[in-house]
Amino acid sequence: MGDEPPAVRGLTPDMDGCAGRYGDLKAAEGDIWARLGRAVVDRRSPWHTPVLATVTADGAPALRVLVLRGVARAERRLRLHTDIRSAKVGEIAAEPRVGLLFYDKAAKLQLRVSGTAQVAHDGAEADSAWAATRLFGRRCYTAPVAPGTPAPGPVSGLPAELEHREPTREESETGRPNFAIVLVEVVRLEFLHLAVTGHRRGVLTWDPHGRGWEGRWLVP
Ligand SMILES: Cc1cc2nc3c(=O)[nH]c(=O)nc-3n(C[C@H](O)[C@H](O)[C@H](O)COP(=O)(O)O)c2cc1C
Incomplete structure (x- = not known):
């Protein structure tokens, strides 16, 4: 104990309130989904x-x-929302395997998600996601030109009349044809929990036969 550097003294594995859950794979799985929710x-x-x-057409x-x-x-x-004209939509169509990266500095917790994505434009789920999108959020989808299109200068891409205000409900509906949802079916969750007493890294893989998560520890 006497050899410990001063910064470590007094710290316990539970000091940030979640270390305990990252000493157990089942508890980690529950904590991850609760945090995502x-x-x-x-x-x-x-x-x-x-x-x-995502992966681009040339593999980058x-x-x-x-x-x-x-x-x-x-x-x-x-579920995520995006503009159907954006580059990621074509990339997902060509290669549906995607990754999602989360980091919570206060919880000292990194999560790497692997999954298979699909983009839905029509249908009940996209409709209800659009219905739940606030007017201000809908405004991004009213841009007449696709995101990522070269511009002559620093432009918002929004219709001029909407640049400084929220659209009316009726105006916002011009964005609906550009709105899509991205649904990611998760097949792998890999966490890294940082702690001065030693990091913890584990992976949870979805087992389609056993219909459950299989957990394994990894060396951080
Ligand atoms: C804080 C923040 C939140 C964002 N949220 C979204 C989002 O929910 N959906 C989206 O398509 N783009 C969002 N963007 C913009 C994207 O990062 C990205 O610039 C855009 O989707 C174009 O990506 P792509 O050309 O690779 O398809 C967000 C950007 C920031 C900085």
Whole structure:
């Protein structure tokens, strides 16, 4: 004990309140889904805005931040929203395997999600996601030109009349044809929990035959 550097003195594995759950794979699985669920409704949660990774046509990785919009633990599904004209939609069509990366600095918890994505434009789920999207959120989808199109200068892409205000409900409906949901069926959850007393890394893999999560520890 006397040899410990001062910064370590007095720290216990539970100091951030979640280390205990990351000493047990079953508890970790429950904690991960609970955190994902909270991240949908808590806009201040660092897990509210994960990074989505796709693969481009030439095999290069493409990453961007998205808002986590829905979590269904029983279906192992995460829902995100996007513009159907955006590059990621074509990338997912060509290669549906995607990654999602979450990091919560306060909880010292990284989560790497692997899954299979599909984009839905029509249908009940996309309709209800659109219905639940606020007018201000709908405004992004009213841009007449596709996201990622080269621009002559620093432009918002929005219709000029909407640049400084929220659209009316009727105006917002011009965005509906551009709105799509991305549903990610999760097949792998890998966590890394940081602790001064030693990090913990584990992986939970979905077993389609046993219909359950198989957990394994990894050396951090
Ligand atoms: C905080 C934050 C939240 C974002 N949320 C979304 C989102 O929910 N959906 C989305 O398509 N893009 C979102 N974006 C923009 C994307 O990061 C990205 O720039 C855009 O989707 C174009 O990506 P793509 O050309 O690779 O398809 C967000 C960006 C930031 C910084």
